[in-house]
Structure formats: structure tokens, C-alpha cells
Amino acid sequence: MRAAKIGICIFFAVPLVIFGLYGEVDKQPKSLVIAGARLIDGTGSPALDDAIIVITGDRFTAVGPRARVVLPKDAEIIDAKGKTVIPGLIDAHVHFTYPTSDLECLLDNDAIAAFRAGYFLHQYLIAGITTVEDLLSRNNVGIVAKKAYRERLFIGSRPIVVGLGITCTGGHATEDGRGRVIEADGPAEWRRAVRKNIDMGADLIKILPPYSREEIKEAVEEAHAWKKLVLVHHYFLENYDFTRWAVEAGADCLEHAQWIPDDLIQEIADKDIFCVPTLSVFQKLADVTKKSHPEEQEKIRRYQESTEIFKKLKAAGVKMGVGTDFVKDFMVEYPEVYFEEIERFVENGCTPMEAITAATKINAAICDASDKIGTIEKGKLADLLVIEGDPLNDIRALRHAQIIIQDGRIIKQ
Ligand SMILES: [Zn+2]
Numbered sequence: 001m002r003a004a005k006i007g008i009c010i011f012f013a014v015p016l017v018i019f020g021l022y023g024e025v026d027k028q029p030k031s032l033v034i035a036g037a038r039l040i041d042g043t044g045s046p047a048l049d050d051a052i053i054v055i056t057g058d059r060f061t062a063v064g065p066r067a068r069v070v071l072p073k074d075a076e077i078i079d080a081k082g083k084t085v086i087p088g089l090i091d092a093h094v095h096f097t098y099p100t101s102d103l104e105c106l107l108d109n110d111a112i113a114a115f116r117a118g119y120f121l122h123q124y125l126i127a128g129i130t131t132v133e134d135l136l137s138r139n140n141v142g143i144v145a146k147k148a149y150r151e152r153l154f155i156g157s158r159p160i161v162v163g164l165g166i167t168c169t170g171g172h173a174t175e176d177g178r179g180r181v182i183e184a185d186g187p188a189e190w191r192r193a194v195r196k197n198i199d200m201g202a203d204l205i206k207i208l209p210p211y212s213r214e215e216i217k218e219a220v221e222e223a224h225a226w227k228k229l230v231l232v233h234h235y236f237l238e239n240y241d242f243t244r245w246a247v248e249a250g251a252d253c254l255e256h257a258q259w260i261p262d263d264l265i266q267e268i269a270d271k272d273i274f275c276v277p278t279l280s281v282f283q284k285l286a287d288v289t290k291k292s293h294p295e296e297q298e299k300i301r302r303y304q305e306s307t308e309i310f311k312k313l314k315a316a317g318v319k320m321g322v323g324t325d326f327v328k329d330f331m332v333e334y335p336e337v338y339f340e341e342i343e344r345f346v347e348n349g350c351t352p353m354e355a356i357t358a359a360t361k362i363n364a365a366i367c368d369a370s371d372k373i374g375t376i377e378k379g380k381l382a383d384l385l386v387i388e389g390d391p392l393n394d395i396r397a398l399r400h401a402q403i404i405i406q407d408g409r410i411i412k413q
Pocket residue numbers: 093094095135325
């Protein structure tokens with residue numbers, strides 16, 4: 001408990017330094033207009049050329065073709081002719097408090113986790129990723145980060161967070177004892193664990209295997225009663241059919257395109273259950289395993305299988321979001337790997353427009369924040385990127401945001 005308090009204090013101190021660097025963002029005019037760009041609004045609608053986007057305060061207040069939008073008199077106008085505007089990007093699966101190596105795991109505590117959160121969220125924002133969904137952090141440092149963000153104690157990507165994961169005694173993510181999960185056994189304990197998370201301030205509920213059919217049913221029912229979405233890390237174990245039970249229980253999102261049997265895919269689509277396939281991390285794990293443990297053929301095959309499952313999910317109409325899930329040594333590849341993941345969507349059959357929609361509108365829905373973020377529409381929080389080039393011609397253009405606006409504030413120009 002004491003360590004947690006120290007962590008909170010240090011978390012507040014670091015972002016103040018970052019905020020100092022960006023203090024000028026407060027000096028914004030009343031309205032800001034982005035004029036003349038090609039607009040991809042994130043809804044999946046065709047791009048609109050010569051668009052006008054008006055931002056007042058932290059919201060979009062008018063969006064449309066030049067002929068139909070009246071410019072406010074006192075507005076600062078940014079000429080974006082020849083550029084493309086898209087919504088702020090979202091990563092639907094990160095762990096922004098995790099140690100970046102095995103050695104760091106030995107030194108891990110709440111204070112250092114809070115420092116990492118500040119650093120990671122800042123790096124992410126200046127790459128154009130304006131929101132991230134954190135899918136586990138030690139001792140709820142993620143929830144602390146969310147509160148600090150809301151109090152504007154630092155400038156960084158907007159955190160939307162699960163609380164502690166829920167698993168059984170000795171289940172997934174208990175291995176290292178780093179305080180990331182609640183170990184619960186039996187339906188009543190699972191229901192209580194959901195309530196505990198909601199009480200602590202979780203935006204979403206995360207479930208990890210193993211679990212029984214009854215346990216996940218009870219947990220999903222309780223989460224939905226509190227209007228919280230349930231995200232499930234699922235896998236396969238003989239005599240346990242975790243994925244099927246998650247789908248049957250009405251979970252909202254399956255994390256990772258792995259362990260999904262063919263006969264379940266259409267049901268996932270019909271029930272409107274999302275999937276965050278995390279293709280890049282599986283490819284990375286396949287490459288590393290091939291090099292260091294070539295005898296582990298089954299494991300390598302399973303990792304590689306994710307792209308095949310992705311194609312089947314897409315063909316069935318399952319809505320998929322963009323998430324990275326890089327941990328430990330792989331974390332040095334942030335934030336570039338995020339763009340790699342979007343590019344993999346295109347490599348595996350999505351149009352660039354579909355990939356952008358996945359990274360914005362669909363990810364906002366997975367974060368349970370469709371009413372606030374994900375698209376450039378009147379009334380939404382003003383998160384956008386002005387990009388050199390046209391990502392509909394070359395999706396790699398997303399890597400080069402020239403202007404980044406979050407909550408109506410210019411972060412980079
Ligand atoms: Zn993860």
C-alpha cells in the first residue's frame with residue numbers, strides 16, 4: 001500500500017516536467033479551423049476533399065464541405081490543402097506500465113511503473129496515437145494514470161483502462177506475482193471480482209483463462225449489468241473450451257486471433273463480438289521462436305496461424321480492432337510497431353480505408369468510447385492528425401503526422 005502511494009506521487013512529478021515543455025498548448029484561440037484537406041472522418045464514408053473542420057474548446061463543432069460550413073470570425077485557420085486529415089489513432093491493446101526487460105522485472109514496483117506510464121503515453125501521443133487501451137497493469141497503476149491524465153497532470157495519450165484481470169487461482173498472469181490479476185474461484189467470486197474492479201475505477205473488465213463455463217457466464221452478466229464491456233484473453237486447454245464459453249456468455253471482445261475454432265467464427269460475427277488480432281506480436285514471436293527454439297514447431301505454427309484466422313474472421317464480417325500487445329524486450333519497437341500492425345491489416349486483405357476505420361471507429365467501440373472519440377464528427381472530442389500524403393494510396397503515410405491535435409489542443413505543429 002505504501003509503495004502504491006509513493007508510485008502515485010512520483011507519477012504526478014514526472015508528467016509535470018513534460019507538461020512544462022508543452023505549457024504553451026494552453027494559449028489556444030477560441031476556435032481553430034483546419035481548412036482544405038482531404039478528410040477521412042473514420043466512419044468509413046468516402047474521403048471528402050476540401051473539407052472544413054471547426055474545433056471550439058475540446059470538441060469538433062462543425063465538419064463538412066467548404067461550401068456548407070460557416071467559419072467562426074475569431075478562428076485561427078490552418079491551411080491543410082494537399083494534406084489528409086484523419087481521427088486521432090487508437091491502440092486497443094497495450095501494457096504501458098510493463099517492464100521493458102527481464103532484468104527490469106526484478107526491479108519492478110509501482111513507482112517505476114508510474115514513471116514508465118508517463119514516458120510511454122507521451123511517446124505514443126507525439127506519434128499520433130491519441131488514445132490507448134491498457135489491458136493490465138500492476139496494482140492498478142493504469143487507473144492512477146487515467147486519473148492523472150484527466151487532471152491534466154501530463155500530456156500524453158489518453159488512457160482507457162481495465163482494472164485487475166480476473167483469472168482462477170494460478171491462472172494466466174499470476175506467474176510472476178506482480179499484482180496484475182484477482183485470483184477467483186467459483187461463480188460467486190468471479191462476480192465479486194467484477195464488482196471490485198468497477199469499484200476501483202476500471203473502464204472495462206478483462207478476463208483471462210483458465211475459467212469455467214459458469215465463472216465466465218457470471219462475470220459477463222455482472223459486468224453487463226454495470227454497463228461494462230468484457231475483454232477476454234482466450235486460449236485452448238484440453239477439456240476446456242474457453243473461447244466457446246466466452247462467446248456463449250456474450251463477451252464483447254476476444255484478444256488475439258488465436259485458438260478460434262472455424263465453427264465458431266460465424267457465431268462471433270453474428271453476435272457482434274469484436275476481435276483484436278495482434279498480428280505483429282505473433283509474427284515477432286514466431287520469428288524469435290524459430291531462431292532460438294527451432295524444435296518448437298507447434299508453437300511456431302500457432303503463431304503463424306493468426307493471419308489465417310484473421311482472414312477467416314474478416315470474411316465472416318467480424319469487426320477487428322488494431323492492438324499491439326508488445327511487452328518486455330519488444331517494447332523498444334514502440335510506437336513504430338503500431339503502424340506496422342495497421343499495415344498488416346492491409347497486407348492481409350483490408351483496404352486502407354478499412355484499416356483506418358479499424359484503428360479509429362472500431363477501436364473506439366472496443367474502448368467503449370464511441371460517443372467521445374474515433375471519428376471526426378460534430379460533438380466528439382477533437383482528436384485529429386494532419387498527414388502528408390494520402391494513406392488511401394499508401395497506408396504507410398500514417399507514420400508521418402505533421403500536426404497532432406488532442407482534445408482540441410495542438411500537440412505538434
Ligand atoms: Zn496483453
